[in-house]
Amino acid sequence: MITKTLALSLILFGSIGLANADYNDAMRHFEQQEYRQALQQFSDAARSGDPDAQYMLGRLHAAGNGTTQDFVQAHKWYNLAAARGHRHAAEARDSLAERMTDRQIAEAQQAARAWQAEGAPSPQATPQWRPDVDSLSNREVVTEIQRELNRLGYDAGPTDGAMGDRTRYAISQYQADMGMTRTGRASTDLLKRLRQTEKEDGAAPSGPQTDAYSRVVLQDDFSDGDYRRNPPWTVLSGDFEVGENGLRSIVDTQRASDRESGGLSTDRPEEFGLAMLELILGQTGSDRQGEVTTPVVPAHIFVNAPVDNAFRMELELASRQQTGSLEMGLFQGNRPNGTGYRLVYSAGLQPGLSLFRLISGNAVMVARHDDRLGLEDQRFHSIVWTRDESGQMQVYVDGRRLLRVQDTGLRDPFQGFVLANQGGDYTLRRIRLEE
Numbered sequence: 557m558i559t560k561t562l563a564l565s566l567i568l569f570g571s572i573g574l575a576n577a578d579y580n581d582a583m584r585h586f587e588q589q590e591y592r593q594a595l596q597q598f599s600d601a602a603r604s605g606d607p608d609a610q611y612m613l614g615r616l617h618a619a620g621n622g623t624t625q626d627f628v629q630a631h632k633w634y635n636l637a638a639a640r641g642h643r644h645a646a647e648a649r650d651s652l653a654e655r656m657t658d659r660q661i662a663e664a665q666q667a668a669r670a671w672q673a674e675g676a677p678s679p680q681a682t683p684q685w686r687p688d689v690d691s692l693s694n695r696e697v698v699t700e701i702q703r704e705l706n707r708l709g710y711d712a713g714p715t716d717g718a719m720g721d722r723t724r725y726a727i728s729q730y731q732a733d734m735g736m737t738r739t740g741r742a743s744t745d746l747l748k749r750l751r752q753t754e755k756e757d758g759a760a761p762s763g764p765q766t767d768a769y770s771r772v773v774l775q776d777d778f779s780d781g782d783y784r785r786n787p788p789w790t791v792l793s794g795d796f797e798v799g800e801n802g803l804r805s806i807v808d809t810q811r812a813s814d815r816e817s818g819g820l821s822t823d824r825p826e827e828f829g830l831a832m833l834e835l836i837l838g839q840t841g842s843d844r845q846g847e848v849t850t851p852v853v854p855a856h857i858f859v860n861a862p863v864d865n866a867f868r869m870e871l872e873l874a875s876r877q878q879t880g881s882l883e884m885g886l887f888q889g890n891r892p893n894g895t896g897y898r899l900v901y902s903a904g905l906q907p908g909l910s911l912f913r914l915i916s917g918n919a920v921m922v923a924r925h926d927d928r929l930g931l932e933d934q935r936f937h938s939i940v941w942t943r944d945e946s947g948q949m950q951v952y953v954d955g956r957r958l959l960r961v962q963d964t965g966l967r968d969p970f971q972g973f974v975l976a977n978q979g980g981d982y983t984l985r986r987i988r989l990e991e
Contacts, residue, residue, distance in 0.1 A: 579609050586612065591622025602633070607640035614645065618652055627656050631664035636671065639714045646714070658872065658938040658954055665711075689744050689751075698723065698742045704750035705730060711955060725956045732960075774861035774973060774989035778802045787859055792892065794855025794977065801874070801936075802985035805855045809880050809979035855977040858892035863970050864991035871939040872985040875931040878904045880979025884939075885912075886970035896970060899941060899951060903932060903980055909958055911951065913965045923961035929953065936985055 582597035595616050601609035610633045616622050618630035634649035653661055692700065695717035705712035705726045713722035724740040731738045734749070776787060778798045783789040789796075789803075796805050863886065871884065880903050887896035898912045898919070908929035912919045931937050940952040951959035973989060 579606055582609065582612065586616075589621075591616060593622075595622040602636075605640065607637040607642040607645065610634075610637035610640070611642045611645045611648070614648060614652075618648075627652060628660050628664045628667060631656065631661065632667040632671065635664065635668045635714075639668075639716075641716075646716075654935070657936055662938070662955065689747050692744075692747075694742075697744055697747055701727070701742050701747050701750060704747065704753075708750070708753060729957055772988065772990050773863045774859065774987060776859075777986045778984075783857070787861070789857050789859045792856035792858065794853050794857075796855060796857050799983070802872075802983050803857075804981075804983040805857075805975075805977040806981045807853065807855050807880065807977045807979050854979075856893070856974065857976075858887070858972055858974040860972040861989055862972070863989055865943070865967060865969055866945045866991065867941075867943050867970070868990045869939075869941045869973075870986070870988040871941075872936045872987075873901075873931070873939060874934075874936045874983045874985070875901070875903055876934070876981040876983075877979075878932055880977070881905075882980060882982050883974075883976040883978060885974060887972060887974050888966065888968055888970055890971065892972065892974040895966070896974070897943075897949075897966065898976075899939075901929065901931070904928065904930075909951065909953070911949065911959055911961065913963060915965065920965075922963045922965075923949070923951075923959045925951075925958040936983075 579598070579601040582594045582601065585591070585594035585597065595613070598609045598612045598616070602613055614630045614633035614637065616630075617626045617633065619625065631649055631652055634645045634652065637645035638649055656664075687696070687700070689697070689700075698719050699715050699717040702712040702715045702717075702723055705723070706715070708730070710726040710730050711722060712726035713720060719742060723742070727742065727746065728738045728740040730736075730750070731740075731746075734753070736749075774787065776783075780786055781798050783796060783798050783803055794805065794807060796803055798804070867886070869886075873882075875882070882901045882903075883898045884901075885896050885898035887894060889895060894917070895915050898914060900910045900912065902908055902910065906928050907924040907926045909925040910921055911923040913922050938952075938954050941949070942951075943949045946962065947964040948962045949959070950957055973987065975984065
């Protein structure tokens, strides 16, 4: 028995010793600027779950030392190291993320999950033995909640016990899917409920599904430098230009005094944006109605893209001004300003995102996200908008579902996409529309 125990100990400590040797050898190569050798040995150590080695792989990929510079790979390794408690990895990851697009960040996060799925040690895997809920500290409760949410497909971020925005959004989304009151707060009762929830019981993943959509009807990243072709866009009013980042529109605004408005019914584009903002503010009881801004010259552009009543739309968008609003949506018939759905982003206002149904110039708000979004951070943001055959629509911003509503007011196919700048500085980098 003693011999067996000794043998197992030698195997265990031998494995740890080999991992440490890989890391120490890698550091020697790194300090001597022998980056290719360092990369190989850090990779060997990282496979055993060594957070120091994973952090160093992040540094090598971020700088392009010993390999091609790759922010996605760097973010992945920083993320894995941070999840294992490396004290510098989270800061390095967040700093790198400021130089990445939302698509790159999403790809990096998926790469981290895929690496864990290959059999590598995962800090987010649910252990066979789980500590008793009543014995946990407040921080340990948050950590266990993050672990359970990630297990169910909700993106709660690293299991670090820190109650950040990602964790609050994940809790809120889980509560909504389970028919619970949406508080976004961690509690022992929530943890007990999470542990009783199996993945197939109806918990939804944090991003929209794509299996139901197969045909691309519109795709444009404006890389050809011309919005007038491939596909051809048509300007109805205002100015648009294609720069290195995509289709850009800048519209100045001015303050508009309060005016009587019995509802939203107008065919004039320059009046429509102001009337829509007044409707948003009126329905939320905001005291900012006297501070509504109206565009000096609104900018409208559209593209014909016939699509079915069920669709999936992806946008990458940047906003650089704290006031104004942007409308984006699908229209029916031959009037881009007519019947259809409009998703309205209101910079600096609450609600920050609203969904309208337009019929014959009359608009009805069918859903709204009550909080400010604050997209004015010099980064591009992902917006995904889906509608299925039953009329259920969902809108995700940067992977977080903000709107979910069922509306069957419009049953016919759509003719195209319309974008209306009602004040602000916006850049559309990419659009993809599927049915």
